[in-house]
């Protein structure tokens with residue numbers, strides 16, 4: 001690498017750091033605070049997608065129940081920091097605890113599915129995700145643990161160094177509402193998750209995951225302990241899902257089983273596939289696009305119909321899902337490897353195509 | 361007296377009604393090149409799979425370097441010092457040649473998830489050592505010029521060599537090669553033969569499956585012959601060549 005490239009990189013880095021720091025002010029100033037909230041959610045989804053990417057993108061294990069770990073993290077925080085049990089533990093206990101719980105559940109899910117692959121694995125993980133949600137729904141009797149479908153209310157906001165992120169503060173004459181404060185917290189944690197994912201990918205462990213994904217038999221013949229390396233992927237993926245879950249709980253102030261539906265698991269998987277499985281930048285892009293795009297559609301579809309046709313022809317919510325589905329199908333037809341695929345993944349698709357062309 | 365490295369006795373492996381290995385026993389001594397021949401479907405690859413933990417044998421005993429490896433998991437086998445290549449090359453196709461060999465260092469390195477995330481000094485040093493060793497092995501088998509190429513784009517001969525380098529990366533005491541010369545031209549075969557001799561001289565015991573009888577006779581210290589899952593002969597090449605059972609089962613066909 002030359003010096004010029006180096007300094008260019010540093011330049012890009014500083015520019016994006018500044019952009020990320022002022023982002024809420026730009027978004028909030030131009031589009032309003034509800035859009036800052038959407039950006040906050042985008043960060044949560046980046047964390048989730050990066051977690052799932054460890055399992056699906058790195059290790060090649062299809063997981064359709066990933067939202068369960070988000071749920072575990074969210075409920076851990078909710079139960080330990082709300083009036084529900086009268087417990088108000090600080091976030092630096094509840095969030096790591098939620099992450100650990102989620103990792104534990106990751107291993108719990110991983111152990112029975114060690115021998116499964118592909119479709120079978122997808123079905124079992126899907127079932128697991130649903131089981132967790134149904135548990136949350138029904139653990140209100142005989143002993144009320146999760147408060148059932150009503151969910152848990154009045155969850156404590158996060159307090160960092162004496163600052164309550166749940167109430168606006170003013171700093172140097174700037175008024176910072178909670179969505180701004182959470183933005184910075186989420187940003188810091190997202191950056192940590194990105195660094196972790198990147199370092200894992202470029203390590204002995206990451207290589208073992210790729211080996212596992214490419215050829216499990218050859219991987220085991222290289223002395224890779226297949227069971228451990230799979231469980232590690234499940235656990236670490238779940239860990240970041242758990243962190244995101246805890247943050248979600250605090251941010252929303254409310255959780256209920258509804259938030260952890262199968263559709264959410266599928267959404268996160270779609271983020272990875274659309275963005276470029278296995279490639280961290282692609283996954284981030286996928287998560288951001290799939291969080292923001294539906295919101296833009298929501299803002300556009302209703303008014304557009306009123307304007308052009310004078311009345312609401314299709315319910316905006318339905319139209320949004322329809323367009324979204326069509327966009328996904330189109331994307332998979334045009335660019336199945338995703339928006340920003342890793343080099344390796346791109347090559348795999350090219351080779352698969354070439355092989356198919358040869359056969360047929 | 362030669363020192364025993366690997367000893368199996370009474371190994372049976374069945375696939376449903378097929379008795380793929382029937383009471384197979386053999387002893388491999390340290391430092392030798394041990395050949396395994398036999399007609400197609402004789403059970404040679406199956407025996408390799410049993411020796412490397414990919415197949416679980418039904419009965420028998422298996423000790424290696426003083427350790428009981430009967431029904432051991434593949435990673436335990438590799439850790440104990442047995443490495444292999446595959447008859448139908450199984451490289452990590454989308455990884456580069458260098459990365460393939462680096463995967464081979466997995467069992468001889470330690471960094472876990474925490475080390476990977478923290479990137480402490482020990483992890484960084486280990487990672488550097490892994491890469492250095494991988495380069496060294498590519499050099500050893502003579503394919504440094506394609507180190508950064510994806511494995512699937514390598515020529516056939518290079519892929520075979522890469523698979524050997526990857527196996528050597530696990531620091532085996534016994535290297536098991538399943539038809540490494542298959543599909544090679546005479547020049548490549550000759551080079552491969554030299555490589556195998558070099559590996560053996562370097563102190564690694566070699567277990568070799570190969571159909572090329574001439575190659576085997578010239579290279580191996582001892583040879584065992586499998587036929588229909590049974591060992592029908594074992595000995596120095598000259599003995600094996602003269603054994604009537606072998607002539608009937610295998611060499612007979614080749615000499616006819």
Ligand SMILES: Nc1ncnc2c1ncn2[C@@H]1O[C@H](COP(=O)(O)OP(=O)(O)OP(=O)(O)O)[C@@H](O)[C@H]1O
Pocket residue numbers: 375378380398399400401402403404405406407447
């Ligand atoms: N996993 C398996 N399931 C069922 N049968 C198997 C399996 N693996 C091997 N066999 C059978 O066991 C027998 C021995 O096969 P093996 O591959 O060991 O032969 P080989 O001596 O390596 O032959 P070749 O020289 O053709 O490579 C064959 O009849 C084969 O079909």
Ligand SMILES: [Mg+2]
Pocket residue numbers: 404405406447
């Ligand atoms: Mg074979």
